[in-house]
Amino acid sequence: MPGDLSGYRKEIDRIDDEILRLLNERSKSVIEIGHIKKAQDAAANLHTPAREAAIIERLVGQNPGPFPSEAIRPVYREIMSASLSLEGPQKVAYLGPRATFTHMACMQKFGSSAQYIPVHSIKEVFNEVERGRANFGVVPIENTTEGVVNHTLDMFIDSNLLIYGEVLQEVSHHLMSKSGVMEEVKKICSHPQAIAQCRNWIETHMPHVLVSEVASTARAAEICQEDVTIAAIASELAAQLYGLKVMKARIEDNLNNFTRFLVLSQKPPQRTGKDKTSLMLSIKDKVGALYDLLRPFASNGISMTKIESRPSRRKAWEYIFFVDVEGHMEEERVNRAIEEIKGRCLFMKILGSYPAHN
Numbered sequence: 001m002p003g004d005l006s007g008y009r010k011e012i013d014r015i016d017d018e019i020l021r022l023l024n025e026r027s028k029s030v031i032e033i034g035h036i037k038k039a040q041d042a043a044a045n046l047h048t049p050a051r052e053a054a055i056i057e058r059l060v061g062q063n064p065g066p067f068p069s070e071a072i073r074p075v076y077r078e079i080m081s082a083s084l085s086l087e088g089p090q091k092v093a094y095l096g097p098r099a100t101f102t103h104m105a106c107m108q109k110f111g112s113s114a115q116y117i118p119v120h121s122i123k124e125v126f127n128e129v130e131r132g133r134a135n136f137g138v139v140p141i142e143n144t145t146e147g148v149v150n151h152t153l154d155m156f157i158d159s160n161l162l163i164y165g166e167v168l169q170e171v172s173h174h175l176m177s178k179s180g181v182m183e184e185v186k187k188i189c190s191h192p193q194a195i196a197q198c199r200n201w202i203e204t205h206m207p208h209v210l211v212s213e214v215a216s217t218a219r220a221a222e223i224c225q226e227d228v229t230i231a232a233i234a235s236e237l238a239a240q241l242y243g244l245k246v247m248k249a250r251i252e253d254n255l256n257n258f259t260r261f262l263v264l265s266q267k268p269p270q271r272t273g274k275d276k277t278s279l280m281l282s283i284k285d286k287v288g289a290l291y292d293l294l295r296p297f298a299s300n301g302i303s304m305t306k307i308e309s310r311p312s313r314r315k316a317w318e319y320i321f322f323v324d325v326e327g328h329m330e331e332e333r334v335n336r337a338i339e340e341i342k343g344r345c346l347f348m349k350i351l352g353s354y355p356a357h358n
């Protein structure tokens with residue numbers, strides 16, 4: 001009945017007024033905390049992922065419903081992103097272009113109020129953060145199907161930046177167009193990698209449509225804006241940013257495709273109790289040297305979650321190892337293992353202790 005509707009809408013308006021009042025109240029406290037952080041260290045990172053994760057975890061844990069618990073994270077992600085922007089822009093450099101999975105990983109971590117700086121290469125992301133033009137940088141480090149991003153590993157050899165956090169982003173491709181009408185599509189555009197990842201779907205469902213490679217999935221989305229006969233294979237974010245309609249979601253052949261990204265910063269994050277530590281080290285070329293070198297982790301009860309090797313580029317057959325372990329470098333057992341290992345290798349660099357993705 002219309003009467004009922006207006007009664008509930010009135011109630012919703014009243015609640016929204018209250019939510020808005022509370023959001024402003026909350027913002028005032030965020031501003032105060034920002035002042036305190038800046039008074040302690042003028043160049044402090046205001047963004048504190050550990051605190052943000054704790055807030056979300058606490059709320060999800062006590063949510064009585066019916067508001068869906070999965071929605072708490074994105075809602076709070078935006079509330080915290082917007083509040084933080086009151087303290088000045090949080091500048092985040094990432095491997096562009098816009099609307100790629102790196103951009104999506106950035107949004108997941110920093111929300112839409114951060115100031116994003118898309119750059120053309122992984123090296124430029126490091127540069128922006130090293131020169132202080134960005135507070136944070138976001139780069140891909142490994143993908144479940146493509147493996148490790150060697151270029152990112154190599155950058156750590158000469159850079160003094162620290163790992164501030166990690167983000168896991170699902171790589172999921174969608175078919176989209178301006179009108180959203182499948183029958184109108186005569187051509188599909190995308191980046192060669194995205195096309196390759198959706199090959200089976202295209203051959204099964206649209207075998208007679210022309211497939212054209214372009215420089216990026218974002219470029220494909222841009223082209224679609226002008227022509228309803230062109231569809232793009234791109235991210236959900238691309239559909240949003242370029243005003244396109246998703247005709248078919250998740251058309252990738254392998255549904256378990258994730259990319260892990262690293263957040264870079266000049267400063268370390270706070271310890272959380274659920275952290276991991278990344279190290280880089282090199283050893284003398286000797287049989288059994290790697291085993292001897294890594295033994296202190298096992299003997300101190302620390303589990304190693306990853307090891308990658310790269311040529312050192314300094315001397316033939318000399319390798320650099322990238323190692324991830326569970327725990328924080330300030331923990332006694334981690335510190336002890338690191339000290340023992342330090343004495344056994346040619347060189348070691350701690351790339352950072354940071355909150356493990358949850």
Ligand SMILES: C=C(O[C@@H]1C=C(C(=O)O)C=C[C@H]1O)C(=O)O
Nearest residue numbers: 030033046047048051052080083
């Ligand atoms: C307010 C703070 O600063 C930032 C804003 C937060 C928020 O809006 O709750 C949480 C963590 C920080 O990223 C804080 O550190 O508590």
